[in-house]
Amino acid sequence: DQQVKQNSPSLSVQEGRISILNCDYTNSMFDYFLWYKKYPAEGPTFLISISSIKDKNEDGRFTVFLNKSAKHLSLHIVPSQPGDSAVYFCALVGGADGLTFGKGTHLIIQP
Amino acid sequence: DVKVTQSSRYLVKRTGEKVFLECVQDMDHENMFWYRQDPGLGLRLIYFSYDVKMKEKGDIPEGYSVSREKKERFSLILESASTNQTSMYLCASSRGQGLYSNQPQHFGDGTRLSIL
Numbered sequence: 001d002q003q004v005k006q007n008s009p010s011l012s013v014q015e016g017r018i019s020i021l022n023c024d025y026t027n028s029m030f031d032y033f034l035w036y037k038k039y040p041a042e043g044p045t046f047l048i049s050i051s052s053i054k055d056k057n058e059d060g061r062f063t064v065f066l067n068k069s070a071k072h073l074s075l076h077i078v079p080s081q082p083g084d085s086a087v088y089f090c091a092l093v094g095g096a097d098g099l100t101f102g103k104g105t106h107l108i109i110q111p
Numbered sequence: 112d113v114k115v116t117q118s119s120r121y122l123v124k125r126t127g128e129k130v131f132l133e134c135v136q137d138m139d140h141e142n143m144f145w146y147r148q149d150p151g152l153g154l155r156l157i158y159f160s161y162d163v164k165m166k167e168k169g170d171i172p173e174g175y176s177v178s179r180e181k182k183e184r185f186s187l188i189l190e191s192a193s194t195n196q197t198s199m200y201l202c203a204s205s206r207g208q209g210l211y212s213n214q215p216q217h218f219g220d221g222t223r224l225s226i227l
Contacts, residue, residue, distance in 0.1 A: 009151070034213075036216075041120075041220070044154070044216075044218045045218070046215035046217070049213070049215065091216075093211060093212070093213050097210065099156070099210040099211075101155075103151065104154075
């Protein structure tokens with residue numbers, strides 16, 4: 001059974017609007033959460049992270065929200081730009097497996 | 112900037128061959144990782160290493176082995192390549208100790224391996 005789910009395989013958003021990427025998890029032992037971005041033919045690059053003692057972390061256009069009671073992590077990108085088109089992975093640290101990646105969401109920014 | 116370099120971007124091998132994928136990092140990171148990425152399956156951990164000569168199995172180690180003789184280099188070995196090992200292989204490194212490190216991983220650009 002998947003401990004980490006990114007339920008939307010793809011998401012299409014208009015340029016300038018807000019993109020919201022979601023990640024749900026089942027194990028309350030996760031204590032650190034990261035988002036990575038991946039372009040085709042390149043390796044993933046680290047985007048932003050949050051510790052379980054916080055509920056929000058912001059870095060420029062990117063904000064990560066953590067709702068521990070709902071076991072829900074989200075990444076907000078505002079305003080969305082064409083260069084944001086990529087696959088986004090959440091990665092969770094903690095629990096028995098140590099590190100678990102979601103399967104990814106392909107974000108497409110429409111002009 | 113951290114640099115993780117994978118020896119080949121594209122590789123084509125035949126079934127039954129022994130295949131070596133090499134990865135080098137230049138930031139003195141303790142941890143190194145090998146993943147494969149397949150459509151719809153995300154990133155799956157094959158093996159990782161938290162120190163020289165140390166290795167731990169990930170989620171899908173079958174058919175693979177690894178070697179870490181020097182801190183900066185982590186090799187993935189396909190003992191006898193099979194067609195179901197056709198995939199994108201990604202190497203990564205990070206600070207800290209093993210899978211519980213909260214330090215971001217730095218990835219190479221990947222090796223697209225095709226087994227014919």
